[in-house]
Amino acid sequence: MKQAIGVIDSGVGGLTVAHELMRQLPKEKLIYLGDTSRCPYGPRSKEEVQQFTWEMVNFLLEKDIKMLVVACNTATAFALQSLKENLNIPVIGVIQPGSRAAIKFTKTNHVGIIGTEGTVRSNAYTNALKNIKDELEVSALACPMFVPMVEQGILEGQQAREVVEDTLSPLLQYSKMDTLILGCTHYPLLKNTIQSVVGEEITIISSSEETARETSTILDVHHLLNKDDYYPVHQFYTTGDLEIFIEISRSIFKEPHLQMVTIEQANLHQLQDS
Amino acid sequence: MKQAIGVIDSGVGGLTVAHELMRQLPKEKLIYLGDTSRCPYGPRSKEEVQQFTWEMVNFLLEKDIKMLVVACNTATAFALQSLKENLNIPVIGVIQPGSRAAIKFTKTNHVGIIGTEGTVRSNAYTNALKNIKDELEVSALACPMFVPMVEQGILEGQQAREVVEDTLSPLLQYSKMDTLILGCTHYPLLKNTIQSVVGEEITIISSSEETARETSTILDVHHLLNKDDYYPVHQFYTTGDLEIFIEISRSIFKEPHLQMVTIEQANLHQLQDS
Numbered sequence: 036m037k038q039a040i041g042v043i044d045s046g047v048g049g050l051t052v053a054h055e056l057m058r059q060l061p062k063e064k065l066i067y068l069g070d071t072s073r074c075p076y077g078p079r080s081k082e083e084v085q086q087f088t089w090e091m092v093n094f095l096l097e098k099d100i101k102m103l104v105v106a107c108n109t110a111t112a113f114a115l116q117s118l119k120e121n122l123n124i125p126v127i128g129v130i131q132p133g134s135r136a137a138i139k140f141t142k143t144n145h146v147g148i149i150g151t152e153g154t155v156r157s158n159a160y161t162n163a164l165k166n167i168k169d170e171l172e173v174s175a176l177a178c179p180m181f182v183p184m185v186e187q188g189i190l191e192g193q194q195a196r197e198v199v200e201d202t203l204s205p206l207l208q209y210s211k212m213d214t215l216i217l218g219c220t221h222y223p224l225l226k227n228t229i230q231s232v233v234g235e236e237i238t239i240i241s242s243s244e245e246t247a248r249e250t251s252t253i254l255d256v257h258h259l260l261n262k263d264d265y266y267p268v269h270q271f272y273t274t275g276d277l278e279i280f281i282e283i284s285r286s287i288f289k290e291p292h293l294q295m296v297t298i299e300q301a302n303l304h305q306l307q308d309s
Numbered sequence: 310m311k312q313a314i315g316v317i318d319s320g321v322g323g324l325t326v327a328h329e330l331m332r333q334l335p336k337e338k339l340i341y342l343g344d345t346s347r348c349p350y351g352p353r354s355k356e357e358v359q360q361f362t363w364e365m366v367n368f369l370l371e372k373d374i375k376m377l378v379v380a381c382n383t384a385t386a387f388a389l390q391s392l393k394e395n396l397n398i399p400v401i402g403v404i405q406p407g408s409r410a411a412i413k414f415t416k417t418n419h420v421g422i423i424g425t426e427g428t429v430r431s432n433a434y435t436n437a438l439k440n441i442k443d444e445l446e447v448s449a450l451a452c453p454m455f456v457p458m459v460e461q462g463i464l465e466g467q468q469a470r471e472v473v474e475d476t477l478s479p480l481l482q483y484s485k486m487d488t489l490i491l492g493c494t495h496y497p498l499l500k501n502t503i504q505s506v507v508g509e510e511i512t513i514i515s516s517s518e519e520t521a522r523e524t525s526t527i528l529d530v531h532h533l534l535n536k537d538d539y540y541p542v543h544q545f546y547t548t549g550d551l552e553i554f555i556e557i558s559r560s561i562f563k564e565p566h567l568q569m570v571t572i573e574q575a576n577l578h579q580l581q582d583s
Contacts, residue, residue, distance in 0.1 A: 059412050139522045248413045
């Protein structure tokens with residue numbers, strides 16, 4: 036099955052999922068669409084996130100994808116259910132894989148979650164965790180500074196550390212968590228800084244790594260894995276500035292990966308800003 | 310969906326998978342069948358393992374299960390394909406989940422596997438790993454002493470350490486692995502000893518933990534998760550000695566779990582030893 040896996044995100048955060056998909060599934064072709072021009076989705080209403088998400092999905096459906104990865108936590112929280120009900124290809128979001136990994140890792144049954152305001156407000160992680168295992172204690176914290184900081188390329192160093200320390204201090208003060216879910220696909224780019232702030236004894240779950248892992252499982256279950264020798268040329272699209280998108284892609288992907296990627300501008304049908 | 314998950318194993322090793330299923334999916338009922346009287350499967354022929362596995366599956370199908378977990382690496386290696394092709398419920402083995410987890414964890418792309426003679430001889434792990442990512446280097450080693458040692462309850466201490474050291478020395482000498490798959494469901498019971506022999510820098514993958522994690526994924530994908538508040542009474546069956554099976558179960562499960570389990574003797578149709 037040489038058809039591509041479609042990946043959508045509000046911007047560049049989902050590139051961490053794409054990177055993990057390339058690493059864990061090197062024979063699978065990706066078509067990625069980042070809605071950079073309307074990023075961030077975190078503070079937007081449910082209706083707006085759903086509309087933008089469907090516009091992205093319709094763009095990818097025209098390219099004949101075999102599976103859809105919603106690589107954006109906010110879009111997963113607000114639109115996954117509707118996508119699952121209305122598409123006839125497998126759909127995976129980033130919330131369930133991160134939740135299942137946290138359930139596997141936690142020994143104390145205390146799990147922390149950090150994400151955008153939209154993701155935290157939706158309670159999507161808390162619901163996903165407690166639907167499976169209701170004795171879990173869950174502490175969720177919105178970190179509105181993190182996405183803008185990542186989009187500016189501030190990932191390590193004094194400034195990043197101070198922002199992360201200040202933001203996480205309520206969580207560290209009150210939660211007995213042994214497992215922390217990075218509930219936003221931008222956050223893996225801050226993982227080193229976050230790990231040094233929370234300490235080595237807390238296991239950090241990257242929803243990007245876990246989503247790639249479960250994409251592999253779901254392709255296998257649906258007999259959709261590409262089994263031929265085939266090293267694909269991935270196609271990336273952005274709705275925003277091409278130069279900035281290429282620059283951020285370069286900082287996420289190592290050169291050998293980037294050489295196999297074409298990056299173009301996307302024109303979504305009925306594209307409209309709020 | 311309150312129907313049970315069926316779990317089969319050649320004996321008690323699959324109880325490590327059952328234990329992880331209870332921990333990660335506490336609302337799901339299990340019906341476990343261990344073919345203790347014909348254990349181990351490791352040295353048996355492919356045909357014999359296939360026949361015994363189908364006998365176990367037929368026993369569980371009469372109890373109306375919604376999914377089947379083949380919690381035995383040897384049975385997975387020899388019978389998974391035929392089970393998948395002939396059953397109309399989802400089927401998962403222990404080889405793919407362990408392989409996908411190893412692909413996620415390895416940074417050096419060198420993966421080690423230890424298992425029974427049957428599992429190693431089948432090349433099932435090597436094939437599963439390389440089908441997905443063919444640049445992986447894979448070193449597999451059969452450890453025929455480990456299952457009999459576990460069945461005798463020797464899990465830690467001087468004798469266990471010496472056997473593990475002697476057995477693993479060729480692998481440690483020649484492989485540059487950073488990830489080691491415990492390719493037998495008995496081996497998680499030796500995990501502490503194995504970790505201390507291989508050192509902390511090698512990530513050990515328990516196929517039991519990973520199989521429970523993917524069972525959760527697959528139930529979700531097929532809309533089979535039990536969403537009601539419901540704490541099930543699990544049913545365990547053994548084809549062998551009931552007293553020994555109860556004793557080993559006690560050593561694997563903490564008391565609160567064991568109280569929710571009934572253990573009975575199973576009479577497989579056409580049960581026959583080699």
